[in-house]
Amino acid sequence: MRVSPTASGRHYGLVAFGALLLVWSLIGHDLWMLAYPFKSNLTLATDRSFRADLPWIGFVLILGGALTLLVWQAWRHTRRAAVEASARLALQRLIVDHASEAMMLTDSAQRILSVNAAFTAITGYAAEEVIGLTPTRLSAGHQGLTGHRNVWDFVAENAYWEGELWDRRKDGTLYPKQLRITAICEDGANISHYVAVFSDVSESKAQAQRLEYLARHDPLTNLPNRLALDAHLLMAIDGAVPGIDRMALLVIDLDNFKTVNDSLGHPAGDRLLAELARRIGAHMDPARRLFRLGGDEFVIFIEQMDSEEAVAALADGLIKLISESCDIDGHILHMTPSIGISLYPEDGRDGQALIRNADTAMYYAKAHGRANYQFFTEPMNAAATKRLHLESELWRALAENQLVLHYQPQVDLLSGKVVGVEALVRWRHPQRGLIGPSEFIPVAEECGLILPLGHWVLLTACRQVRSWLDQGVDMGEMAVNISAHQFRQPEFARSVRAILAETGVCAHRLELEITESTVMHGVDEAIRTLTELKDMGVKLAIDDFGTGYSSLAYLRRFPLDRLKIDRSFLADVDSDPDAASLLTSIVLLGRSLGLQLVAEGVENFAQAEFLRTLECERVQGFHFYQPASAEEVVGFGGFGLFAALPA
Structure with missing residues (x-):
């Protein structure tokens, strides 16, 4: 078992002090016998022996003094080392307690020996509430016992584990944490302790979710954007069966919308777009989703199409809905849409083809008077190519x-x-x-x-x-x-x-x-x-x-x-x-x-x-x-x- 340097210093100090005490005891005994002889007839002989032993006694006195000085210095160094070791331990404890990451020390049986202040701040448990317990008892089940056993089995085999898992605070709320567990072997062979370091990643995950939302949604209307449309189309088409499942995609473009921006300014145009998005969105359901591609262009994707007549009826309704007057900053505005429609699988078997062909049909609607809808037909491709x-x-x-x-x-x-x-x-x-x-x-x-x-x-x-x-x-x-x-x-x-x-x-x-x-x-x-x-x-x-x-x-x-x-x-x-x-x-x-x-x-x-x-x-x-x-x-x-x- 490894012994600390401070304890070793104290041990050797005691041995040296005992040796010094023995030397001075022998010197004291010799001086006592010289000073108080037991028999008078031995006095002369003793005097002669004393004179003969004087050099030896002086040597012993000098050696005892030097040894005393060395012992004194050893004691001082031992004392100083003990103070410094205590200071280092206190500093390390202070650092651990002020760390932003939670730290937990367990023994080889996974019983908690100590935790730091961050542990209490994250979990809500005070140190005295968890000492002697196991981490599995604290988590109370969200991961399940199997999940925790898998983690600790991995640690037992590899001496570490790192990853993200969900845990439960003292108040019962769940939170995600990034955890790293390391096994400690004091003798280099057998595991004596485990150190777990973890942090609450709730805020970072929430921030990532916010960024993901912003990446896939239009900030003006809060509608899903082109990136979200592409992902939705990919998922829907991957799960569709051609010949059985039929879908429709409508591209809606506002006629002469630029006039509003040019005459009333972009803030008024933005308010008009937000109002129209609200109107159209109120008529959507799980089978019909609304997206904004950008500018004055919207897309409706119908994942379960009943018939072409139903799609045409929806387009007619959208034209009437969008054409209703809007009061924007005291200006009564009337917008009309041009709508292009493409069908799956007839007009395309992937999302990009559906969008491209619906867009072509929309331009065809604009070229034929605006404020109408057109289903995509193959001759439109030739017209679009000619226009391009x-x-x-x-x-x-x-x-x-x-x-x-x-x-x-x-x-x-x-x-x-x-x-x-x-x-x-x-x-x-x-x-x-x-x-x-x-x-x-x-x-x-x-x-x-x-x-x-x-x-x-x-x-x-x-x-x-x-x-x-x-x-x-x-x-x-x-x-x-x-x-x-x-x-x-x-x-x-x-x-x-x-x-x-x-x-x-x-x-x-x-x-x-x-x-x-x-x-x-x-x-x-x-x-x-x-x-x-x-x-x-x-x-x-x-x-x-x-x-x-x-x-x-x-x-x-x-x-x-x-x-x-x-x-x-x-x-x-x-x-x-x-x-x-x-x-x-x-x-x-x-x-x-x-x-x-x-x-x-x-x-x-x-x-x-x-x-x-x-x-x-x-x-x-x-x-x-x-x-x-x-x-x-x-x-x-x-x-x-x-x-x-x-x-």
Whole structure:
């Protein structure tokens, strides 16, 4: 058995002290016999013996003194070692008691010998309550006796165990702990003690669960996100039997949601998304789960589909539900969804295929009027591939100057003179020839190309005005269509000013055409932008008037110059009295607002004559001129037909 250094020092000190006591006893005895002899006749002999023994006695005295000094020093060192050992033990005990991890010492029979303060703090048991007990009795069963025996069997075989297990506190609550058990062998062979060190990992596990939740949920709506959707689809499809189990996936995208962000700000958009998520989520059940993919896109996954008719009914209900008005910060908003639907296993046997095909169907729904749903069909793949290819080519077209402007003259109907031109963008495709804007402008708006494209159109049109003026050709005003996204840019008015300054074109030669829906979203901001443009001297026109939902009260607030009547109102004026009456009302309305009227899409003599009787100021259309290149438009009728404006 191993003996402590302090105990050994004390043992050897006692032996040395006994030896010293024996030496001094012998010296004392000799001195006593010399001082008090027993017989007088021995005195002389004793005197002689004493004198003879004097050197030996001196040596013994010196040796005894040295030995005494050594014993004294040994005693002092032993005493100091004992004090230092006690101090070290006290320090070690202090460190153990202040450790953040709980520590427990047991004997070889697993009876608890000592615990530290952290043990009491974590388990709730005081030291006196557990001394002599076994850890298995304290845990009271959550792991089960078998679990604890497996742990201790592993320790017996490997001299350690480390892992996580659940335990029970004194108050009965369960908690997870990270535990490490180490066996101690004092003689190097047989286990004499066990040391268990553990910590409460409740908080770290809760934090991990919070991080896991955040990783799989959208913070705005608290809905599961794309990561959670992927995992759910994988689990559902792995457990499905093709041909027996049928499932459906719906991708829901809000129509024109970006307008809300642009006009009311992102906080209002976030509140709208949260409200719609709440509405839709209230109609979900265990068989139908709602996810948010991001932005304004949601997904509903139906794990047990009854029939396609039931899915269609759900989509109809969602359109009605989402279309109900929302009061956001005092603004009554109406949103509509476009919904794409894919079915398992017909449209895909894995989650990614289902999402991709439902997304394709959703874009197909948007292309067919929005506010509707479409089931995925295989021809949609070809259309989606074509659109993706067109998007890629469109980026290349802008970079390689494949886009060109054509110009359609606007005619003063009373004088017959050309008073301006409208710039119309065309795409001169290397293989497909000239492509009209109706085919690629929607793609440009969806892929984010509309901003650089719109800037290019405005800059190119103003450069063309400058070029004509330098040639001595006055084409009047240049009308340019402005997209909603372009108009809502905070720096739009400043960019117009910069283009005018760069090209040297006077502001009164530029007319910007903006649709009703553009100015009616975020009216106050639209008025500020229009006023800034008007202060520059730029002419302003509402394009496609009559097709939107503009309010007359707002129209009076907008600093406009013209209303441009949409071509749809001219179609039957020569044969339909109602159409003629409607067109007359629009012209009178514009005149009452103090605005000039421009009719577009005039295609025959009857339409032109009807507009002439209404004294509509300007017209444009195929009846007069078709859009043409800059060189061709100058040759239409010679320069004398153009009404000159101040340079």
